[in-house]
Amino acid sequence: MKTEYSLASGSTAAIESAPSTEDAQPTILFVPGYTGSKEDFLPLLRPLAAAGYRSVAIDQRGQYESAWAKDEDGYCIDSLAADVCDLAGQLRPVAASLHLVGHSFGGLVTRVAVLAEPILFDSFTLMGSGPGPLPGLRRAVLDAGETVLAEQGMQGLWAQMAARAQVDPSFVNSSPALREFLKTRFLANDPVGLRVMGQALRQIPDSTEQLAAVALPKLVLHGVRDDAWPPAVQVDMARRLAAEHVVIGNAAHSPAVENPSETARALLAFWAPDSAEPRGAGAPAAAN
Numbered sequence: 001m002k003t004e005y006s007l008a009s010g011s012t013a014a015i016e017s018a019p020s021t022e023d024a025q026p027t028i029l030f031v032p033g034y035t036g037s038k039e040d041f042l043p044l045l046r047p048l049a050a051a052g053y054r055s056v057a058i059d060q061r062g063q064y065e066s067a068w069a070k071d072e073d074g075y076c077i078d079s080l081a082a083d084v085c086d087l088a089g090q091l092r093p094v095a096a097s098l099h100l101v102g103h104s105f106g107g108l109v110t111r112v113a114v115l116a117e118p119i120l121f122d123s124f125t126l127m128g129s130g131p132g133p134l135p136g137l138r139r140a141v142l143d144a145g146e147t148v149l150a151e152q153g154m155q156g157l158w159a160q161m162a163a164r165a166q167v168d169p170s171f172v173n174s175s176p177a178l179r180e181f182l183k184t185r186f187l188a189n190d191p192v193g194l195r196v197m198g199q200a201l202r203q204i205p206d207s208t209e210q211l212a213a214v215a216l217p218k219l220v221l222h223g224v225r226d227d228a229w230p231p232a233v234q235v236d237m238a239r240r241l242a243a244e245h246v247v248i249g250n251a252a253h254s255p256a257v258e259n260p261s262e263t264a265r266a267l268l269a270f271w272a273p274d275s276a277e278p279r280g281a282g283a284p285a286a287a288n
Contacts, residue, residue: 001015001016001017002014002015002065003015003016005058005087005090007083007086007087008082008086009061009067009069009074009079009082009083009086010061010066010067010068010069010070011066011067012058012059012060012061012066012067012083012087013038013058013059013064013065013066014038014056014057014058014059015038015039015041015042015045015055015056015057016054016055016056016057017045017046017048017049017054017055018049018053018054018055019049019050019052019053019054021052023096024094024095024096025052025053025054025095025096026052026053026054026095026096026097026098026099026122026271026272027053027054027055027056027091027094027095027096027097027098027099028048028053028054028055028056028098028099028100028101028267029056029058029084029087029088029091029098029099029100029101030044030055030056030057030058030101030103030106031058031060031084031100031101031102031103031106031107031109031110032057032058032059032060032063032103032104032106033103033104033105033106033107033128033129034104034105034194034197034198034201035063035185035186035189035194036063036103036104036105036106037059037063037064037065037185038057038058038059038064038065039057039064039181039185040057040103040254040256040257041055041057041101041103041256042057043256043257043260044256044260044263044264044267045057047260047261047264048264048267048268051264051268051272053268053271054095056087056091058087060080060083060106060109061074061075061079061080061083061193062074062075062189062190062192062193062194062197063188063189063193064185064188064189065188068190068192068193069190069192069193072192072195072196075190075192075193075196075197076196076200077108077109077112077197077200077204078112080109080112080197081109081110081112081113081116082113082116084100084109084110084113085113085116085117085120088100088113088117088120088121089117089120092120097122097123097271098120098121098122099121099122099123099124099125099271100113100114100121100123100124100125101125101127101267102124102125102126102127102129103127103128103129103254103256104127104128104129104228104253105129105197105200105201106127106129107126107127107128107129107130108129108130108200108201108204110124110126111124111126111129111207111211112207114211114214114216115207115210115211115214118214118215118216121216122216122217123216123217123218123219123270123271124214124216124217124218124219125218125219125220125221125267125270126218126219126220126221126234126237126243127221127222127255127256127263128221128222128223128226128228128229128234128253128254128255129222129229129234130228130229130233130234130237131206131207131208131229131233131236131237131240132204132205132206132207132208133201133202133203133204134201134202134228134229135229135230135233136227136228136230137227138227138228139201139202141164142198142201142202143202144160145157145160145161145198146195146198148160149191149194149195153191154186154187154189154191155187158183158186158187161186162183170258208237208240208241209240211241212240212241212242217244217270218241218242218243218244219243219244219245219246219266219267219270220234220235220237220238220241220243220244220245220246221245221246221247221248221255221263221266221267222234222247222248222253222255223247223248223251223252223253223254223255223258223259224247224248224249224250224251224252225251225252226251226252226253227252227253228253231247244270246266246269246270248262248263248266249262250262251263
């Protein structure tokens, strides 16, 4: 179900799914990455609802169907984290427990939220995220895209992204409807937001030591072929956080989409280890 939340900074679009019960439920707040949206978590919502969890997946400020910020300060990472805390404060009174999941850039935003108001949350999951600035090829693509955005605007940047995607079998083999959705979603982003969020992806300091000091259960989860923050970087981050660590087989940077069944089982095993289904062989796990 699509819905909308009123935050201090404006309206935020969400997709919700919940068990058919009026009792207070454990609730998950999903926060997407750079150029992502609430739809990135859709494959997880049904299995989580079947397990008794309410899910609230959002678009961040300036993404897809959420309102744009009034100025570029509204896209700084502290402002985006304040949005997460604002919404968490609304969900908390009606939730049996509240679990926070941040994917990719959303992981950087949510770690700031946890450091600001840890009392709001019962657990924290970093999904395909890292300890600090984006490295490697993804960083190079981000740098090149900023130049295109400045010179050719959103249409030019989408054309560049679509051309690069032609070598990605998952994109080439996807349905025309999905490709059209990806284009529509991308072009709905505020270009100012993309620029400011992109700066955060380059410059955010490593706050892993501060996060490790927060007494909250933590999970680091990523695909075995993650091509954003390398798996070795995320393994080390899990060690530094004393967090649980799960690798999702047959997945790269978006395990919620690429292998939702294993991802859902891993999340349930983290939140309720006594009641979750066993992990499959494709999702080896190691406590760190």
